[in-house]
Amino acid sequence: MRLSTRQAFVILASASLGLVAAGYFLGEWARLQPCYLCIFQRLLYLLLAGLALCGVLLPRWRTLWCVLIGLTAIGGVLTAAEQSWMQYAPERVVECGFSDPTLLERIVDWFGVQWPAMFMVTGFCTNKDWTFLGFSLANWSVIFFLVLLCAAARLGCRRKDDKCPLFR
Template structure:
């Protein structure tokens, strides 16, 4: 079975939006405090969703969308891996939110002012308040972003059948 380009992009868009909503819902139900890196990952998932939606609407530019998806997913892997490192070694890491705001913190703050229910960062990046199968939400996010990265590479390398 082969997926059409539009179907593949639509599945990626739904997965990205679904992960965003699931993370938000888990946070709300369990009264978790999202940190700046959590919110930034949420924004990256939404960007992946938008890029995938662009792939649905304009599949002729699949290489462009695939490349942008790959770059965004790689940024997500790096962000989630950094947060995982902060969680595993909090004593040797510098907590986000202290000192001058980074570019990521400035982006998160900008979105947090405009839509606080979805993007307000109030937690610490080294906190592991939620675990599933022994992995934190940041650890699961690494897995999800790696999956998006693999899908983007597949879209880039895939041959188009006419």
């Protein structure tokens, strides 16, 4: 199956929105309490979806959208890796929200006021309440952000009108 640039961007947007939905519903089902870093990652997935939708609407700017998606995915990798570290060594870190609010915490708090059901912080970043195959949600998020980064890089590096299998 060969994908056009628009189709590839639709897949990136769908994957990002699917991850947001899966995280939200898993949190509701398992009664997980999201922390600042969890919610920030959710915002980054939504930003990735928005950028990918821009790629659907303006595919001629493919390189720009792929660079912005890549940078956002790198931010997601770093955020999820920080949370993974906090879960691995909770005694070595200062918990989010216990000092003056950082820019990240202010952004998350603002979204929490706007849409509390989706963005309200109720948990701690050091908690590892749910695992699957030995990985926490933060660990899985690192993997998913890396996959999205690789997909954006692959899409951004392909030739202009190359319709190759799966982002080639």
